[in-house]
Amino acid sequence: MPAPPNRPYVFHSFEVSYFSAKVRPALRYKRLWYDEVLADSGLIRERTGLTFIPMLLTPEDEAWQDSTDIYDRLEARHPDPPLFPTTPLQRIAAHLVELYVDEFGLIPAMHYRWGSELGEASARSRFIAMVGSEEVGTKAAARMAQARLAIGASDENAPAIEAHTRELLDALSTHFGAHRYLLGERMSFADCALMGPLDGHFFTDLVSRNLLLETARPVVGWIERCNHPNAPAQGEWLTEDALAPTCRETLGVMGRDAAPILMEGLRVFERWADDAPRDGKPLPRAVGQTESSLRGLPVVRFAGSYAPWLVQRVLDDYGALDPAVRKRVDESLAGTGWEAVLAHEPRHRVAKRGYELVLDAD
Numbered sequence: 404m405p406a407p408p409n410r411p412y413v414f415h416s417f418e419v420s421y422f423s424a425k426v427r428p429a430l431r432y433k434r435l436w437y438d439e440v441l442a443d444s445g446l447i448r449e450r451t452g453l454t455f456i457p458m459l460l461t462p463e464d465e466a467w468q469d470s471t472d473i474y475d476r477l478e479a480r481h482p483d484p485p486l487f488p489t490t491p492l493q494r495i496a497a498h499l500v501e502l503y504v505d506e507f508g509l510i511p512a513m514h515y516r517w518g519s520e521l522g523e524a525s526a527r528s529r530f531i532a533m534v535g536s537e538e539v540g541t542k543a544a545a546r547m548a549q550a551r552l553a554i555g556a557s558d559e560n561a562p563a564i565e566a567h568t569r570e571l572l573d574a575l576s577t578h579f580g581a582h583r584y585l586l587g588e589r590m591s592f593a594d595c596a597l598m599g600p601l602d603g604h605f606f607t608d609l610v611s612r613n614l615l616l617e618t619a620r621p622v623v624g625w626i627e628r629c630n631h632p633n634a635p636a637q638g639e640w641l642t643e644d645a646l647a648p649t650c651r652e653t654l655g656v657m658g659r660d661a662a663p664i665l666m667e668g669l670r671v672f673e674r675w676a677d678d679a680p681r682d683g684k685p686l687p688r689a690v691g692q693t694e695s696s697l698r699g700l701p702v703v704r705f706a707g708s709y710a711p712w713l714v715q716r717v718l719d720d721y722g723a724l725d726p727a728v729r730k731r732v733d734e735s736l737a738g739t740g741w742e743a744v745l746a747h748e749p750r751h752r753v754a755k756r757g758y759e760l761v762l763d764a765d
């Protein structure tokens with residue numbers, strides 16, 4: 404057993420930050436001793452070379468950046484209570500929820516925060532209050548309103564985003580009417596991940612908070628539970644690697660809309676990487692633009708180098724399964740839209756070097 408730390412983790416975050424909301428429930432669930440401080444972007448840049456929020460400093464003063472890596476490292480250091488299911492279907496399902504959150508969930512999140520007059524005005528006011536300066540807060544808000552477009556939310560596709568969100572909230576409401584968490588009666592990293600959009604944006608922002616309170620009370624109950632996990636009092640994930648039909652339905656709402664857009668991004672990345680030099684230099688976070696659609700409306704968004712890395716993680720776990728087990732996973736997920744992602748055969752491997760992504764020499 405390692406000696407108990409004599410100082411806490413320090414969590415650099417914002418209340419309004421999507422990826423902070425993705426990490427926070429994991430820290431609480433694991434009952435860690437941590438200080439949560441307003442993100443110091445100068446320090447984050449100094450420690451990681453990047454400007455991404457959040458960052459977690461360990462008691463030994465290591466800097467951890469990237470919510471996905473943070474989950475991995477927390478699990479390795481503090482395995483009990485567990486965040487990662489070890490049974491194949493539940494584990495792949497949890498990975499897919501995280502993939503949805505990291506790659507698609509930003510679209511509805513940015514739409515509800517910045518895509519209407521009321522949303523924009525209230526979020527801008529919050530930003531100004533948060534930084535204590537009209538000028539700095541207004542600039543940050545303008546940058547984020549612009550990011551909404553880069554991420555793929557627009558006035559034109561707003562009806563499709565809202566239809567997707569309504570369907571997702573309905574599926575989640577049905578599920579949380581019967582189960583406390585996504586995989587049963589215990590939290591997993593899938594719940595933590597989904598807190599990114601649902602707590603970090605939807606429950607934080609005026610327009611979507613109303614939507615949740617008026618149309619999705621069971622989801623609000625789940626947000627409250629994830630924020631107060633009380634891990635020892637939780638039950639267990641469903642036995643025999645089962646996925647509740649309502650969880651499968653939720654995965655279907657996610658996959659049928661997100662997977663085609665994600666696959667288009669992967670294709671753009673593959674073509675870009677075919678000709679990219681293997682010089683070990685950090686990959687640009689955006690390598691091109693994708694044009695796809697959501698429920699018949701156009702979605703134009705950047706194609707990134709992060710999605711291929713995240714998909715690779717899922718495929719590594721999926722590919723390691725015994726063929727008979729993989730067949731069972733395939734059968735359970737048939738019709739959810741995620742089949743295309745699980746069938747993807749990347750031509751290039753993306754690796755992490757420090758905090759940067761690089762192309763593996765092949």
Ligand SMILES: N[C@@H](CCC(=O)N[C@@H](CS)C(=O)NCC(=O)O)C(=O)O
Nearest residue numbers: 420421422454455456457469470471
């Ligand atoms: N992959 C990173 C993404 C972090 C991220 O994009 N954070 C947002 C705030 S929620 C950010 O810092 N955006 C600023 C930027 O993109 O420059 C993670 O999972 O932690």
